[in-house]
Each structure stands twice: as structure tokens, then as C-alpha cells.
Amino acid sequence: MIAQNNLKSSRERLGEKVFFIYRYGNVSYLELLLGASDPYNFLTRYRFLSKLAEEDAILIKSVQEEMENVKKWKIELNNKEKDIKDTRNELLKQKDSLTKKKEERNRLLAKTSSERAEYEKALRELEESSRTLETLIKRLQQTAKGPGLVGNLFWPTNNRLITSQFGHRRHPIWGIDMFHSGIDIAGNYGDNIYAVSDGRVIYSGWQSGYGKVLIIDHGNGMSTLYGHCSQLLVNEGATVKKGQIIGKVGSTGWSTGPHLHFEVRKNGSPINPLSMIK
Template structure:
């Protein structure tokens, strides 16, 4: 205790020309001073250690955050690209749905035309789309789709596909009905005298009132005459059964075919008859040869069409060439 209470004097001699400095310190201060300095130094070291550790943790967190942000940005970019691709596909699907609708309109119109050809009552084609596009110039600024537009487009496209499916369901029975009607039309066509009975198209006398070539008087001509060469083939104007194949003084060698439904055709002044009574002949089949037998001024075919026993003008019946009955 005495030592602690003792006073110590420190002398500082700076230079020979300057005065000497003296400090008096107690023993207690001399002991406490180094301890305090040591404690302060220890605190400073600890502080710096903690600070450097904290800095290291902060750096790690910063790096992790930067990596996460980068990953997030990449993910975002991928998602955006994916969404853009989906939108492109959606627009494509929508265009395809429109194209399908347009095709359905075309099919419906074709079906309607088919019905007209087959002589079936036609209704207006099913209205599918009031506005359709055709190929041609396009342009304008390309803008990204707003989010709600995408949703609207999905709903619209889905509805379009559903509509097209419904229309397809509706058109199938219509087409089946039309097919039956066309088959029936073809059958009727087959027994209707619509083709030229000769290769020659040289009409020398028409149906109706005419001047008789022998007497010069006005007479009724019951058919029409087609000039040609002796031996030219004479064709059945429709499917049917031969009901007459004879030689007559006035009519010459002649053939008559019954086509059913009250329709029959007659071929006069033949050079030769090939078909016999009872023969079933097909449309376009050769039934005789052109000639000038009977009351005739030269080689020609007198061709008649009669309905329920009454002769009619054959010309309106001739709709097509022989090779395209």
C-alpha cells in the first residue's frame, strides 16, 4: 500500500538549452495506466475482428443476392419468351380457326351448288362467318398483345373451334342427303334422252310446222332431222328397252326405245337396225346405222321424243355431248 501511495517524479530533458520538465505521478496511476491502455488495445482488436467478420458475411449475402437476382431475371426472361411463343401459337390457332370457318362456308356453298345441279330444293348455305379474309396485302405496326386480349382470343378461338365442329356435324347428314339425291339424279339422267343420237350435229329440219319436202305443203314435223352419211352410228339417247325394230314403207327401217316414266325415243330412216325388240340398251349404245330408207330425200336421221305418247321438241332435251352424258 505504501508503494501505491508513493509519488514518483519523471524528468524529461528535451535539449540542453531548454528547461527540464518534471511530472509527478502516484504509484496507482503508474499501475492503472498500462492496464487501461492494454484494455483499450484489446477492445480495438476485438472491434476490428468483429467488423471484418461482419463485412465478410455482408459480402457473402450481397453475392447471394446478386446471384438470385440474375437467376430471377433469367427466369423472367424465359417466362416472357414462353408467353410470347404461346401468344404467337394462339394467334396461329385463331387464324386456323378462321380459315376452317371459311372452308366450311366453301363446303356449304359447294353442297348447295351440288343440290342445284341435282335439282334438289336448296336452302341458303349455313351462315358461318359474316366477315372472312382473303390473301393479300397486310401491314401496320406490330404491337404486343395486351393481357386481356390473350384471354379474349383464347375464348374466341375455343368458340370458333366449337362452332366449326358443330357445323361439320350439321353438314354431314346434309351431304349424305345430297349424295342420295345426286345418285337418284344420275339414275334419272341415265333414262332421260339428253345426248345427241348421232355424231353429226347438222340439223336439217326442226320440230314443228314446216314445209313438206315432197309436197311443199305446210305440215307438222314430229321430230327433228340430222343430216349425215349412210352407215354413221345411231346411238340410244338414254337407257331403255327396245319396243320396236321394224321396216316401214314410209318410216323406213326404224327403232323405238321405251325409257320408262312415259318417255320414249324413235329413230327413223335407218340404213340398218342393230337393236332388236326386247333388247335392254344403255345410253350411248349403237342401235343402228344412219340411212335414207322410207320417205326420205337423202341420208339423215329423223329423231323423235315422245312423252306419254305425245311428240315433243327433242332439242330442249339434248343437254350434253354424247361422250359426256
């Protein structure tokens, strides 16, 4: 009974000591064993420490497992965080690209409508110019004499390619109707322009839309017009011969590139040049 009590109290003491070791970790198991007062005490201490070591091992293992789990969760969390960041960045990029597309579309819309307005303005200008020329030609023709456009006419440039026909047409995109008062003949900047028949120069100068323009009166109410020239080589009042070089091809006035705008007019009104010249 006394021995048991001793054991119990020594157990308790050991327990305290072990708690102390656990708590402060400054005494090793070996020191504890070597501190035994006799073999019995040694054995008691040994058993206790063995049990303790076993529990420690289990505890350490479970702590290690927990730590492993925590590590895994941390990696998983990091990955998820990265995924979220990536998704967010992707969304931001998409938003940015959408904004840019929207801006581009608005810019194009604005550009198109301003181009359309410009086109319409140029058309009206050209129509007005054409009417002005009609009045001008009628007035100037009153004193002009000549046979009119007879016989084989001289083709006005060295190029035979017609890029735009005479008459009504509609803009392919904007659907605006316009009247083309002549034909457009392809050409290079500086190409010769020839008088299609004998006549007298009644206009040599600038006309809005037409740019540098020449008008030759051939008599009998017939005149020819040469527009968008880069150079005018004959003056008003000059008499010209069929096939004579009268100017150079250019892109003056409302023109998208060098070409000859050629008109034939009867009493000042434009008629299809191809009905007179082939």
C-alpha cells in the first residue's frame, strides 16, 4: 500500500516533470532516465518515458499529417487565387478589347457619316458647277460659229479605258443618286489631252468640282469639256485644231486620282459623249 502510494506519487511527480519537459523542453529523456535513484525508479521512469515517446510519435505523426494537409490546402488556395487572378485579368482584357472595338466602330461611323456628307457636298457642288457652265456656254456660244461636231472625232487621250459612264447612277454604299455629266477616261498624271475637233476655246480656267477645265465651242450649239486637268495649254479665245494638244491629265477639283472627265454638250446641256465619239 505504501509502495503503491509511493509509485503513485512518483508517477505524479514524473507526470509533473514530464509536463515540465513538454512545456519547456529543456531536459532530455536521457537526463530524466539517468536521474533515477534506483533500478525500480529507473524502470518506472523508463516505462513512462516509453509510453510518452509512443504518444509523442503518434502526436508528431498527426501533427505532420495536419501540416501536410495545411501545405496542400495552401497550395490549392494559391492555385485558386491564381486562377481567380487569371480569370479577372482575362475579363479585364476582354472588357478592354470590347471598349476598343466600340470606340473603333464609333470612329468608323463618324468617319463614314462625315465622308458621306463630304461626298454629298461635292456632288451638289459639281451639279451647281455644271449648271453654271451651262449658262456660261449658252452665253458664250451666241457669237460662236462653226460646223459643230461632224465627221470622225479625235479621241481626247491616248487611253481608251472608260472608268465611269455618262448618266444617272447611285452610290453603292450611301445610295445617293447623282448625275454624271460626262465620261471618265483612265489616265496618268501629265498625259496629253487632245481637242476632239476644230473649235474655239471659250473657257480655260478653274471651276469648282471640275478643277482646271477647258471648254471648246465647235459651233452649231456643240461644245466639249475637259476636266480635272493638271495643265491648261490654250487660252480663252484661241482657235484649236482637231487632235491638237490642249492640256494635261491631272486630278484637280473633286477627283480621286488622275483621269480625264470628258463632256459633250448640246446648247449647254450634257449629252452622252459616246453618242458622238467612239
